[in-house]
Amino acid sequence: xxxxxxxxxxxxxxxxxxxxxxxxxxxxxxxxxxxxxxxxxxxxxxxxxxxxxxxxxxxxxxxxxxxxxxxxxxxxxxxxxxxxxxxxxxxxxxxxxxxxxxxxxxxxxxxxxxxxxxxxxxxxxxxxxxxxxxxxxxxxxxxxxxxxxxxxxxxxxxxxxxxxxxxxx
Amino acid sequence: xxxxxxxxxxxxxxxxxxxxxxxxxxxxxxxxxxxxxxxxxxxxxxxxxxxxxxxxxxxxxxxxxxxxxxxxxxxxxxxxxxxxxxxxxxxxxxxxxxxxxxx
Numbered sequence: 001x002x003x004x005x006x007x008x009x010x011x012x013x014x015x016x017x018x019x020x021x022x023x024x025x026x027x028x029x030x031x032x033x034x035x036x037x038x039x040x041x042x043x044x045x046x047x048x049x050x051x052x053x054x055x056x057x058x059x060x061x062x063x064x065x066x067x068x069x070x071x072x073x074x075x076x077x078x079x080x081x082x083x084x085x086x087x088x089x090x091x092x093x094x095x096x097x098x099x100x101x102x103x104x105x106x107x108x109x110x111x112x113x114x115x116x117x118x119x120x121x122x123x124x125x126x127x128x129x130x131x132x133x134x135x136x137x138x139x140x141x142x143x144x145x146x147x148x149x150x151x152x153x154x155x156x157x158x159x160x161x162x163x164x165x166x167x168x169x
Numbered sequence: 170x171x172x173x174x175x176x177x178x179x180x181x182x183x184x185x186x187x188x189x190x191x192x193x194x195x196x197x198x199x200x201x202x203x204x205x206x207x208x209x210x211x212x213x214x215x216x217x218x219x220x221x222x223x224x225x226x227x228x229x230x231x232x233x234x235x236x237x238x239x240x241x242x243x244x245x246x247x248x249x250x251x252x253x254x255x256x257x258x259x260x261x262x263x264x265x266x267x268x269x270x271x272x
Binding site for chain 2: 021048
């Protein structure tokens with residue numbers, strides 16, 4: 001019974017995620033695509049929670065849905081023109097793109113099916129926040145510091161590129 | 170039916186394929202950025218699923234997911250400010266208009 005329930009929940013989340021992702025890449029209005037992407041990232045946070053990764057699920061909501069998507073919506077609203085929704089949104093050789101995407105996804109799916117078919121969960125989910133924190137400041141402390149440098153560089157780069165032309169004092 | 174690891178991996182492969190399609194076919198550079206975010210998320214689902222199913226007593230996969238999220242945030246911030254700078258110059262967000270370097 002419990003297995004059926006979790007399979008049902010996974011099926012609903014998978015269908016939602018795939019549908020929202022298709023809307024992201026196909027919708028004519030970029031703004032609608034961004035809203036769909038926000039919802040899709042929320043569903044991914046649900047998948048993380050489903051997989052027992054509570055801290056990562058919360059981080060997904062905070063960073064992606066609350067941070068990245070808000071900036072993206074701002075930029076979309078700042079850079080659209082009224083006639084944009086009349087233009088076509090895909091380039092000419094889109095069939096080749098679709099074929100390549102199908103090929104990559106097909107190969108990946110076949111490999112995953114062949115190799116990881118009967119791997120099941122063995123342990124009950126545990127709270128992970130404390131162990132993630134210990135990992136980040138223990139074994140992963142060097143990449144942790146490196147990523148803080150990268151973030152500083154991104155901050156400076158964003159300010160630099162965001163300056164107006166006559167604004168460079 | 171019991172959920173197995175390959176269900177999650179197949180879902181992430183499908184999302185990755187959709188992201189590739191969007192990144193290759195979108196004319197709008199913001200659409201391309203959003204498709205790249207989709208691909209990041211497919212990879213993150215993979216990492217968390219492998220962590221949960223193969224190494225349930227450790228959290229290395231989740232640590233990597235946090236780094237991927239951080240770098241995605243940095244990439245989005247720099248990319249979006251570049252988009253705004255380009256838009257101020259050529260008044261367009263379509264990739265085929267961004268050809269002033271092609272001689």
